[in-house]
Amino acid sequence: MRRFFLILAGLLVLSGCQHQDTSTAPAGKAVPAYGDTLIEGTIGDASTLLPVLATDSASFDVSGLIYNGLVRYNKDLKLVGDLAKSWQISPDKLTITFHLRKGVKWQDGAPFTSADVLFTYRVYVDPKTPTAYAEDYKQVVKAEAPDPYTFRVTYAKPYAPALDSWASISILPRHLLEGKDITKSPLARHPIGTGPYRFVKWLPGQEIVLRANPGYFRGEPYIHRVVYRIIPDSSTMFLELESGELDYMGLTPLQYTRQTDTLAFRRRFNKYRYLSFGYTYLGYNLRRPMFQDRRVRQAISYAISKKEIIDGVLLGMGEVATGPYKPDTWVYDPNVKRYPYDPAKARKLLAEAGWRDTNGDGILEKDGKPFSFTIVTNQGNDQRVQTGEIIQRRLREVGIDVHLRVIEWATFLKDFIQPGNFDATILGWSGGPEPDQYTIWSSTQTGPHQLNFIDFRNAEVDKLLEEGRRTFDRKKRKKIYDRFQEILAEDQPYTFLYVPDALPAVAKRVHGIKPAPVGIQYNFIKWYVPKNEQKYSR
Amino acid sequence: MLTYLSKRLLMMLPLLLGITLISFMVIHLAPGEPTDLQTAMNPKASAQLQQRLRTEYGLDKPILVQYGEWVSRLARFDFGNSFSQDRRPVIDKIRERLPITILINVLSIALILVVSIPIGILSATKRNSLFDRLTTIFVFIGFAAPSFWLALLLMDYLGVHLGLLPVAGIKSLGFEYLGWGGKVMDILRHLMLPVFISAFGGLAGFSRYVRSNMLEVVRQDYILTARAKGLSERSVIYKHALRNALLPVITILGLSVPGLIGGSVIFETIFAIPGMGKLFYDGVMMRDYPLIMGILVIGAILTLIGNLLADISYALADPRIRNS
Numbered sequence: 001m002r003r004f005f006l007i008l009a010g011l012l013v014l015s016g017c018q019h020q021d022t023s024t025a026p027a028g029k030a031v032p033a034y035g036d037t038l039i040e041g042t043i044g045d046a047s048t049l050l051p052v053l054a055t056d057s058a059s060f061d062v063s064g065l066i067y068n069g070l071v072r073y074n075k076d077l078k079l080v081g082d083l084a085k086s087w088q089i090s091p092d093k094l095t096i097t098f099h100l101r102k103g104v105k106w107q108d109g110a111p112f113t114s115a116d117v118l119f120t121y122r123v124y125v126d127p128k129t130p131t132a133y134a135e136d137y138k139q140v141v142k143a144e145a146p147d148p149y150t151f152r153v154t155y156a157k158p159y160a161p162a163l164d165s166w167a168s169i170s171i172l173p174r175h176l177l178e179g180k181d182i183t184k185s186p187l188a189r190h191p192i193g194t195g196p197y198r199f200v201k202w203l204p205g206q207e208i209v210l211r212a213n214p215g216y217f218r219g220e221p222y223i224h225r226v227v228y229r230i231i232p233d234s235s236t237m238f239l240e241l242e243s244g245e246l247d248y249m250g251l252t253p254l255q256y257t258r259q260t261d262t263l264a265f266r267r268r269f270n271k272y273r274y275l276s277f278g279y280t281y282l283g284y285n286l287r288r289p290m291f292q293d294r295r296v297r298q299a300i301s302y303a304i305s306k307k308e309i310i311d312g313v314l315l316g317m318g319e320v321a322t323g324p325y326k327p328d329t330w331v332y333d334p335n336v337k338r339y340p341y342d343p344a345k346a347r348k349l350l351a352e353a354g355w356r357d358t359n360g361d362g363i364l365e366k367d368g369k370p371f372s373f374t375i376v377t378n379q380g381n382d383q384r385v386q387t388g389e390i391i392q393r394r395l396r397e398v399g400i401d402v403h404l405r406v407i408e409w410a411t412f413l414k415d416f417i418q419p420g421n422f423d424a425t426i427l428g429w430s431g432g433p434e435p436d437q438y439t440i441w442s443s444t445q446t447g448p449h450q451l452n453f454i455d456f457r458n459a460e461v462d463k464l465l466e467e468g469r470r471t472f473d474r475k476k477r478k479k480i481y482d483r484f485q486e487i488l489a490e491d492q493p494y495t496f497l498y499v500p501d502a503l504p505a506v507a508k509r510v511h512g513i514k515p516a517p518v519g520i521q522y523n524f525i526k527w528y529v530p531k532n533e534q535k536y537s538r
Numbered sequence: 539m540l541t542y543l544s545k546r547l548l549m550m551l552p553l554l555l556g557i558t559l560i561s562f563m564v565i566h567l568a569p570g571e572p573t574d575l576q577t578a579m580n581p582k583a584s585a586q587l588q589q590r591l592r593t594e595y596g597l598d599k600p601i602l603v604q605y606g607e608w609v610s611r612l613a614r615f616d617f618g619n620s621f622s623q624d625r626r627p628v629i630d631k632i633r634e635r636l637p638i639t640i641l642i643n644v645l646s647i648a649l650i651l652v653v654s655i656p657i658g659i660l661s662a663t664k665r666n667s668l669f670d671r672l673t674t675i676f677v678f679i680g681f682a683a684p685s686f687w688l689a690l691l692l693m694d695y696l697g698v699h700l701g702l703l704p705v706a707g708i709k710s711l712g713f714e715y716l717g718w719g720g721k722v723m724d725i726l727r728h729l730m731l732p733v734f735i736s737a738f739g740g741l742a743g744f745s746r747y748v749r750s751n752m753l754e755v756v757r758q759d760y761i762l763t764a765r766a767k768g769l770s771e772r773s774v775i776y777k778h779a780l781r782n783a784l785l786p787v788i789t790i791l792g793l794s795v796p797g798l799i800g801g802s803v804i805f806e807t808i809f810a811i812p813g814m815g816k817l818f819y820d821g822v823m824m825r826d827y828p829l830i831m832g833i834l835v836i837g838a839i840l841t842l843i844g845n846l847l848a849d850i851s852y853a854l855a856d857p858r859i860r861n862s
Binding site: 037055059131132134183204205229231233235242245409413415536 | 704
């Protein structure tokens, strides 16, 4: 249901999903019933409800209930059919054939066929479509719809992330969009999809209302109406939750640990906790001479206590990151080299690299130059700033002088990250179940506007990433990505800091929520409120 | 009078053009472009997309050409389309946010006038009395207290603990099913806290202003004359002194005309009010040039009109200016 997409979260990360539930789990026997309204709080307004054009998580949250992909991730992060009933991959791994569900209808009553899928594919790769998601689909050399319920794509080279791309695509209605300029389509404000909810209204900056689609092909959702209320301030949102005007929001660590342990709150809400898809890191600009020595990067990793950062910044609501993957996914390698807090080892490594305090001022020097650098991060994310402050203090203890600069997002990108004009940066990536990391770590991706902005170059990693993209077999893929994680752990081009927890709270009257590795949203259409607990009649 | 008016109106055109030119240059000086923000840090976006978007938005042209195109569109009353993903006409985005912003600002200015004029007069006539001191403390607390903090306290107490008022937003969920009276009540209940908070901060300035004007006026000779005539103190203060003391208020009201469409980001964020402040702030953060320029132009026009109105009504109210 939730579309997975890799995008750097500029502000608060409220997305992502995964396991490890320590909630006050709902118990007791309740009978599923249709009806009621679920009101969800969202920090930002959606920008467009045509997902092909959207880049913000609010838009994806809403349109995720309106549209479908061909396949989807189930609760255990396995791909299963969505609009496609099944699919086959040819023995040479070049062709994928999707067999579509029959009898699916668009929310305006028109039948859904393979022509819609072919049309959607063409929209995504059309140079006139300003979409951020064309790359995956450009790998397709031939797309065809041999009959109304078959869709076939052929790739020039085997492309393992392909299936993930057919999960994150949102199939669009051809009969409403064909021959029109997609950027001017009324569907951006009034979407029509195949999904479990249909659009009702959108008051910009206030609320978006959806109503259950009785003809949904996976069954009518129990909850009749979903309202997204746009509340830009997290404290206000929490007050709205307490006053009963919201049923569902993502809590901050402070709210989760300090403000919701009251009886009154527990009587009315269930809290959930699971690892989110995403991590925060300290990345080094490898063009800078001081960071070119691996021992220096390893020393800094030893000098930083990740545990302390998690306790201080996330109030314990997170886990130590050891690499780019979420600790409870199949691709995660738990056996990579770790960097526990060890300032003595850090000092030793720095001394080996030639950094010594020759003038006794407490700051290390090499060739007469003091070890001093600046960490830049973006404004609007307090967690990153606090992380920076803790790092600053710990590095000072091993003799490194660190400055911290917090810069407004647009300026930060334009003047610092894109031109490679920074020493080190605290940022985060959020991702999905697909392990391909080509765009972030390949040495071909170091140009301006590209994502390997730290200039990481490693021939073996390049080869592994290329191989990983060509390999479908999960066991073989695991081996490839295990080695990739080993190299990153040894090399420390980033100091991987933490994976934060997602901390949603949902009104207690909502039953049927079953936390799973993918989070809680996956079975949203099965959430229900028993008849006697229903609050809203419309 | 007519020649004066038309002269003033004509003078506004070059002024407006100058304001827009400077604004246009300044916002383009800010680092980062809207295309950076829409494509940056997205592993799925290609560099070609960035280029395509720049062409689509016309950002690849020289800045003066861009300005020329913008002005020629403006001359046809077309504010252009927003650069954000929704690409909606700027005028639509402004239009849907304007009514609530104006409503809150008008109510808040009215509340400020209604409360601070009596406070100002009484503090002046009973100078250094207990009342004067207490109100001074009160209005300065309002001036000094961070509005977001006060807002959260009141929301928590009145909204969550007592359940008297809604916490945030501008209407309830079932709004469309309410009757006419119910709708008005619902909006009023939602506006109570925001209007109170935004007025509270403005009380200090205005009441102090009235107070000092009043003190100035009661020292004038004509007040002495009025007293010498044997008029009652009431008549002296409320008829002779007050009228003169309130003259500069016209200027202040004129200057607050552009403020009517301006909102505060912090305030709107806290109360989840979809107003102009948040729109403008988000526009700046996204480098949505057409939207920023649209709001700035409307603000500039209102400022110029406000000044003109202030001058005219000043002349109407004050015979000394009218005759000079």
